[in-house]
Structures are given as C-alpha cells and as structure tokens.
Amino acid sequence: MRLQRTLLLLVACAAGAPAALVVGLLARGHAQLDSASVAAAAGALAVAAALSALVARSITRPIAECVRGALEIARGRFGREVPVRARNELGDLALGFNHMSRELARYDAENRRLIHDLEAGYLDTLRSLASAIDAKDPYTRGHSERVAELAAEIGRELGLPRETVAALVYGGILHDIGKIGVPDAILAKRAALTPEERALVEVHPGTGAEIVAGVEFLRGAVPAIRGHHERWDGDGYPDRLRGEEIPLVARIVNAADTWDACTTNRPYQAALAEGDALPLLAELRGTQIDPAVHDALVAVLRRRAAAARAPSAA
Amino acid sequence: MKVLLADDDGLIRALVSDLLAELGHAVVVAADGVEAVALSARERPDVLVLDLLMPRLSGLDALRAMRAAGVAAPAVLLTAITDGSARALEGAEEVAVVLEKPVSRRTLARALARAAATA
Ligand SMILES: [Fe+2]
Numbered sequence: 001m002r003l004q005r006t007l008l009l010l011v012a013c014a015a016g017a018p019a020a021l022v023v024g025l026l027a028r029g030h031a032q033l034d035s036a037s038v039a040a041a042a043g044a045l046a047v048a049a050a051l052s053a054l055v056a057r058s059i060t061r062p063i064a065e066c067v068r069g070a071l072e073i074a075r076g077r078f079g080r081e082v083p084v085r086a087r088n089e090l091g092d093l094a095l096g097f098n099h100m101s102r103e104l105a106r107y108d109a110e111n112r113r114l115i116h117d118l119e120a121g122y123l124d125t126l127r128s129l130a131s132a133i134d135a136k137d138p139y140t141r142g143h144s145e146r147v148a149e150l151a152a153e154i155g156r157e158l159g160l161p162r163e164t165v166a167a168l169v170y171g172g173i174l175h176d177i178g179k180i181g182v183p184d185a186i187l188a189k190r191a192a193l194t195p196e197e198r199a200l201v202e203v204h205p206g207t208g209a210e211i212v213a214g215v216e217f218l219r220g221a222v223p224a225i226r227g228h229h230e231r232w233d234g235d236g237y238p239d240r241l242r243g244e245e246i247p248l249v250a251r252i253v254n255a256a257d258t259w260d261a262c263t264t265n266r267p268y269q270a271a272l273a274e275g276d277a278l279p280l281l282a283e284l285r286g287t288q289i290d291p292a293v294h295d296a297l298v299a300v301l302r303r304r305a306a307a308a309r310a311p312s313a314a
Numbered sequence: 315m316k317v318l319l320a321d322d323d324g325l326i327r328a329l330v331s332d333l334l335a336e337l338g339h340a341v342v343v344a345a346d347g348v349e350a351v352a353l354s355a356r357e358r359p360d361v362l363v364l365d366l367l368m369p370r371l372s373g374l375d376a377l378r379a380m381r382a383a384g385v386a387a388p389a390v391l392l393t394a395i396t397d398g399s400a401r402a403l404e405g406a407e408e409v410a411v412v413l414e415k416p417v418s419r420r421t422l423a424r425a426l427a428r429a430a431a432t433a
Binding site for chain 2: 002064067068071072074075076
C-alpha cells in the first residue's frame with residue numbers, strides 16, 4: 001500500500017503537473033479563458049489522475065500478491081501460489097515464484113517421506129530386537145509390542161506431544177531389553193525367586209537403559225526403560241524414586257506393562273479376564289501406579305472395549 | 315502486566331525485553347513459536363508480543379495454536395514487514411496491533427496500550 005501511494009503521487013505529478021502549468025500560463029497570458037479550454041484542462045487533469053491510479057494499481061497489486069505469497073512460504077506454508085496477471089516482468093516474477101513454491105512443497109514432502117521411512121526402519125529394527133527378548137521368555141511373546149501400543153495410547157489420552165508419544169513407543173518396545181543379561185532359567189522359573197535371583201532380575205532396567213543410552217534417536221526412551229519398575233509410593237527399583245520424581249514416560253510404561261502382565265499368562269499366574277484385572281488395577285492406583293496415568297489407562301481400555309463391541313461403527 | 319515476548323533474534327529479545335522492563339512490565343521470553351505456545355500455557359501472560367517470522371512456527375501460527383488452547387490475551391504482531399502486508403496474511407485478524415520494527419520505547423508503549431484496550 002505504501003508503494004501504491006508513492007507511485008500514485010509520482011505518476012500524478014508527472015502527468016498532472018504539465019497540464020496544471022499550461023493552465024497557469026494560459027490564465028496569465030490571456031485573462032479571459034473560454035470555457036472550452038478550462039474544460040479541456042480539467043479533462044486532462046482527470047484523465048491524468050485516473051491513469052495514474054491505474055498504473056499504480058497494476059504495478060502494486062501483483063507485487064503485493066507476491067509479497068503475501070513469500071510471507072506464507074516464510075511461515076512454512078509451501079506450495080502457495082499467486083495469480084499470474086500479465087505477460088511482462090511482473091508476470092514472470094509470479095511464474096517464477098509459483099514454480100519455486102511448488103518445488104519447495106515437493107522437497108518438503110520428499111523430506112517428510114524420508115524421515116517417515118527412516119523412523120519406520122528404526123522401528124522395525126527395534127521390534128526384531130525386542131522380539132529376541134520376548135523369545136527368551138515364552139510367556140511374554142508379543143508383550144513388548146502390546147506395551148508400546150498401550151503406552152502410546154495412554155500418552156495420547158493425556159495429550160502429550162508427538163515426540164513424547166514416540167518415546168513411549170520406543171520405551172515400550174525396549175523396556176525389558178535389559179533382560180538380555182538375565183539367565184533364561186530365572187525368567188521362566190515358576191517358583192518364588194531367591195534373593196540372589198531377584199537381584200539379578202532387578203538389574204534389568206539399568207542394563208536396558210545403558211544398552212540404549214548411546215543411541216541419540218532413542219534418548220527420550222532411556223528414562224522410560226530405567227524407570228519402568230519404579231512405584232508411585234517409592235517402593236520400586238532400581239532408584240526407589242517416588243511420585244513425580246519418576247519420569248512420566250516411565251510411569252506410563254509401568255502402567256501399560258502391569259496391565260499386559262495381568263491379562264496374559266505368566267509363569268507365576270494365569271491370565272486374568274479384563275473384568276477381574278480392572279479392580280486389581282484400581283488397587284494399584286496411588287500405590288504402584290500414578291493416579292492420573294491409571295485414569296488415562298482406564299479411559300483407553302473403555303474406548304477399546306467400546307470399539308470391540310461395535311466394530312462396524314469404528 | 316505480564317508480557318510474553320517471542321522473537322528468534324536474540325538482540326531484539328534483549329532490546330525489547332529491556333524496554334518492557336523499563337515500562338514496568340514483567341517479561342517472559344521465547345525464542346520461537348513452539349516455545350511461545352508452551353510458555354503461554356504455563357505463564358498465562360496478559361499480552362502477547364509475537365514476531366511474525368520465526369523458525370518452526372510463525373507468530374501467526376503460534377497465535378492460532380494459543381487461541382485453540384484457550385489463551386485469550388491480546389496479541390501484538392512484531393514485524394519488519396509493513397502493516398499493510400502483515401494485515402493481508404491469513405490469521406492476522408486475531409492480531410490486535412501490528413508493531414513495525416525497529417521498535418522504540420514510544421511505539422512499544424502505544425502498541426501495548428492499544429492491545430490492552432482491546433482485551
Ligand atoms: Fe521389566
């Protein structure tokens with residue numbers, strides 16, 4: 001708009017000034033101006049003003065449109081295009097601009113696709129790693145995968161950001177990776193563990209966190225792995241953290257892990273039906289499990305049950 | 315008043331937050347739009363001063379996210395772009411005042427007063 005004002009002023013001066021000068025000279029030289037020449041002068045001034053406005057507008061409008069398009073791209077909205085109004089340099093500007101915008105959108109989409117593929121590839125690698133752990137223990141087949149899925153759903157239920165939900169998926173898949181260091185005989189043992197055996201089992205969160213700590217892309221999952229056996233009341237392991245001292249991702253993986261353990265067969269207990277597991281879960285609310293996480297888990301389970309009852313509606 | 319200031323340029327952050335403090339306001343600063351959105355939820359500012367062009371999330375898109383999250387504080391859009399061009403952008407209708415850079419103590423005080431008056 002500033003450009004339009006400046007142009008309007010410039011062109012109006014350039015076109016109008018000579019006309020005004022002529023009128024001035026005429027008025028001074030011949031005292032009596034006939035009405036015809038006054039009308040002609042006024043007409044010339046009016047035409048000059050109208051043409052100036054037209055010129056100012058025809059130059060300013062395409063430029064303003066390009067400015068708007070450039071600002072939209074600057075704020076990350078690739079692919080915005082501007083109208084091409086004329087076959088001149090201004091039209092060329094718009095054409096070049098549109099091409100650039102489309103190319104940016106293409107690069108952006110390509111980039112996103114590559115990142116997505118990369119993450120999916122990582123995830124596949126993690127899954128096969130985790131299934132190696134699940135395979136050590138016949139009772140936990142598919143456990144890691146289910147914990148990851150449930151933990152991510154709880155995270156979304158709590159409105160956590162995308163990166164935290166990703167950390168929950170990775171942390172869920174890898175939470176028991178440290179069991180790689182625990183002898184198979186202990187993992188499969190039906191009888192109560194001796195104190196020595198228990199000590200061997202209880203190092204697995206720390207071992208797991210150490211295994212994963214060197215991988216930059218799994219950084220967010222490390223606290224989830226290390227803390228997944230901490231308890232809300234402070235009675236867990238390995239760091240005996242209490243309440244909010246326990247990282248939220250660890251509290252969530254703990255709840256998901258507990259739920260999956262209750263509802264699948266274990267060496268020490270048969271699977272509970274969901275109806276029997278829910279009261280058990282309620283008992284753990286505020287002792288083992290963060291109350292807020294418990295409530296989110298229950299909401300997720302309700303939604304799953306509703307979806308299972310009405311599969312056609314899903 | 316508590317003012318949330320978001321600008322990716324450290325120099326402008328320092329300068330404007332100094333001016334804001336001189337004018338007697340409390341200031342919380344963010345270095346980009348994503349940070350600003352997170353801060354606005356935590357700090358409950360009275361006025362938002364948002365740079366238009368920031369990495370990750372522009373001032374206007376940050377403002378949209380804040381409005382969606384229920385932050386109703388009036389917004390001053392801080393920009394090197396002229397008022398007319400900024401006003402033409404999508405989402406600019408949520409902006410109470412466009413404040414053109416460079417910012418002086420006087421223009422800043424006036425923009426804040428006008429923004430506060432719309433609240
Ligand atoms: Fe475990």
